[in-house]
Amino acid sequence: MAEPKRNRRLGRQRALPDGLRAYRAVLASRARSQASYRASFRMDLVGTVLVGLIEFSEVWVLYSATDQIGGFTLAQILLVFGLADLAFSLADLVAGHCDNLPVYVRAGTLDVFFLRPQPVLAQLITSDLSLRRLARCLVGATSLTVGLVLNDIDWSVGTVGLLVVALVCGFVIFTAQFVTAAGLQFFLINGSEMTNAFVYGGRYAATQPANVWPRGLLVVFGAVFPVAFAAYLPVSTLLGMPGLAGLPTWLGWCAPIAALWAVVVAGLCWRWGLRHYRGAGG
Amino acid sequence: MRPRPSPARNPYWRFLVAGIRGQSAYPLATLAGLVANATFGLLKGGIMGAAVASSGGELAGYTAATMAAFVWLGQGMLGSVNLSGRSDLQTRIKSGDVAVDFLRPVSVQAAHILTDVGKGLFALLPRGLPSVVIGVLVSGMALPPDAAAYALGLASLVIGITVSHATMYALATSGFWLVETRGVSVLYMALSGFFTGLFTPIYLFPDWLLTLALLTPFPSMMQFPIDVLSGQVSGAAAWQHLGVQLVWLAVVLAVGHLTTRAGRRRLEVQGG
Numbered sequence: 410m411a412e413p414k415r416n417r418r419l420g421r422q423r424a425l426p427d428g429l430r431a432y433r434a435v436l437a438s439r440a441r442s443q444a445s446y447r448a449s450f451r452m453d454l455v456g457t458v459l460v461g462l463i464e465f466s467e468v469w470v471l472y473s474a475t476d477q478i479g480g481f482t483l484a485q486i487l488l489v490f491g492l493a494d495l496a497f498s499l500a501d502l503v504a505g506h507c508d509n510l511p512v513y514v515r516a517g518t519l520d521v522f523f524l525r526p527q528p529v530l531a532q533l534i535t536s537d538l539s540l541r542r543l544a545r546c547l548v549g550a551t552s553l554t555v556g557l558v559l560n561d562i563d564w565s566v567g568t569v570g571l572l573v574v575a576l577v578c579g580f581v582i583f584t585a586q587f588v589t590a591a592g593l594q595f596f597l598i599n600g601s602e603m604t605n606a607f608v609y610g611g612r613y614a615a616t617q618p619a620n621v622w623p624r625g626l627l628v629v630f631g632a633v634f635p636v637a638f639a640a641y642l643p644v645s646t647l648l649g650m651p652g653l654a655g656l657p658t659w660l661g662w663c664a665p666i667a668a669l670w671a672v673v674v675a676g677l678c679w680r681w682g683l684r685h686y687r688g689a690g691g
Numbered sequence: 692m693r694p695r696p697s698p699a700r701n702p703y704w705r706f707l708v709a710g711i712r713g714q715s716a717y718p719l720a721t722l723a724g725l726v727a728n729a730t731f732g733l734l735k736g737g738i739m740g741a742a743v744a745s746s747g748g749e750l751a752g753y754t755a756a757t758m759a760a761f762v763w764l765g766q767g768m769l770g771s772v773n774l775s776g777r778s779d780l781q782t783r784i785k786s787g788d789v790a791v792d793f794l795r796p797v798s799v800q801a802a803h804i805l806t807d808v809g810k811g812l813f814a815l816l817p818r819g820l821p822s823v824v825i826g827v828l829v830s831g832m833a834l835p836p837d838a839a840a841y842a843l844g845l846a847s848l849v850i851g852i853t854v855s856h857a858t859m860y861a862l863a864t865s866g867f868w869l870v871e872t873r874g875v876s877v878l879y880m881a882l883s884g885f886f887t888g889l890f891t892p893i894y895l896f897p898d899w900l901l902t903l904a905l906l907t908p909f910p911s912m913m914q915f916p917i918d919v920l921s922g923q924v925s926g927a928a929a930w931q932h933l934g935v936q937l938v939w940l941a942v943v944l945a946v947g948h949l950t951t952r953a954g955r956r957r958l959e960v961q962g963g
């Protein structure tokens with residue numbers, strides 16, 4: 410009985426290109442290892458959803474205590490929060506563990522990556538798969554759905570297109586921030602918290618109406634690390650709100666340009682960091 | 692009876708000093724923390740300032756100036772209290788190194804808490820003060836009104852830092868039973884940030900949630916010291932805050948003591 414089953418599994422593995430099979434095996438082993446301490450894993454899952462719920466509660470508390478902030482009511486900010494949080498959670502699932510790079514560098518684990526015939530970035534990204542991060546996407550997705558129901562949205566091909574563009578670009582922007590941060594980690598090592606300013610600060614910024622920011626923040630999170638394009642600007646366009654003073658309402662459609670810029674910056678930072686790396690002497 | 696060592700050689704004093712010195716060895720890490728602190732502070736200040744402005748200049752007893760003080764004092768305390776839910780003890784229990792801690796002729800609980808408090812106190816200089824200075828420069832934040840507020844505020848701050856690390860210690864002892872405590876850490880991280888007043892003052896909560904928050908030690912870690920330091924409460928109310936903080940300190944120390952005793956009997960170190 411076991412034999413045909415095993416053959417089928419082998420067959421399926423054969424169907425994958427040779428290069429991908431190694432990644433698949435690594436990812437599967439990561440998934441299994443996490444579920445082995447059950448009490449902790451269960452608490453980890455509950456905790457992850459709870460973190461998301463609590464991040465949402467902060468928004469809920471703040472917008473319930475006031476009528477509106479930056480022209481956004483609670484119902485409207487649900488869209489911004491949902492879109493930003495979902496895009497960030499997906500990016501975190503794919504690339505969140507790039508944050509561990511300083512640990513890998515210090516422990517010498519990274520040197521092993523250079524010995525294998527695969528790109529270092531691809532190995533780093535597949536080196537971990539946090540199952541709990543899947544649970545994290547629930548909060549953002551729920552908030553976005555409720556926001557779409559509560560708000561009076563003029564549904565058309567354009568609106569759906571805008572939402573899809575925003576979600577995809579938001580995901581790309583946040584993933585690019587993780588990779589940018591990883592590239593800079595080669596220089597920072599002990600100062601790894603510095604990149605938290607734009608990675609996790611960027612997530613926090615993306616859930617806010619950008620028109621309440623001082624000019625300096627607008628430059629940092631609207632242009633350099635363009636997270637304002639992940640949710641706030643597309644939602645402003647969607648709801649026909651004025652958005653940023655002095656800029657057109659259709660700015661939300663420019664998210665792909667912002668995403669492209671983020672990818673270019675990430676690519677440059679990663680290459681620069683990798684060339685700088687000389688091993689930890691392990 | 693063993694002869695009593697001189698105070699400077701007192702092991703507990705030296706744990707505190709070791710914590711301070713350990714932290715001062717990484718200036719880049721400290722600078723990095725400050726950059727992250729300041730960025731979050733600017734974002735938080737922007738949204739909270741807009742919230743106060745949209746409510747007509749006053750929100751749950753906060754004005755623009757006292758809200759700015761809430762934001763920047765909170766950012767300043769971030770490096771000193773433990774809101775991450777991770778501690779050395781967890782790693783040492785998991786690896787079995789804690790067995791060595793038990794062999795030493797000092798209290799494991801006191802040694803761990805004092806080292807962490809030392810780190811926390813040191814962080815006030817390179818992370819706490821600059822955050823407050825940035826806050827004063829970029830926003831018209833309210834400062835303590837008189838010398839008494841400074842003195843009470845500092846006392847409240849030190850107790851708050853100690854409550855935080857003593858709570859974390861008690862939590863980490865759950866590792867004697869669970870071994871892998873990452874889930875506990877995540878739970879702690881989620882709840883502590885919310886109930887300690889990291890993003891919004893707990894006074895913005897609806898009544899039932901505020902009551903729930905006040906039934907936990909979390910407000911004693913940040914919200915109360917911030918209240919006292921910013922002059923949001925003064926006189927008898929400030930003393931009341933300090934009293935509540937001391938009660939929580941006693942509670943979490945007692946819990947940590949009991950779990951250490953029970954966990955020590957339970958501890959099983961594998962390998963050799």
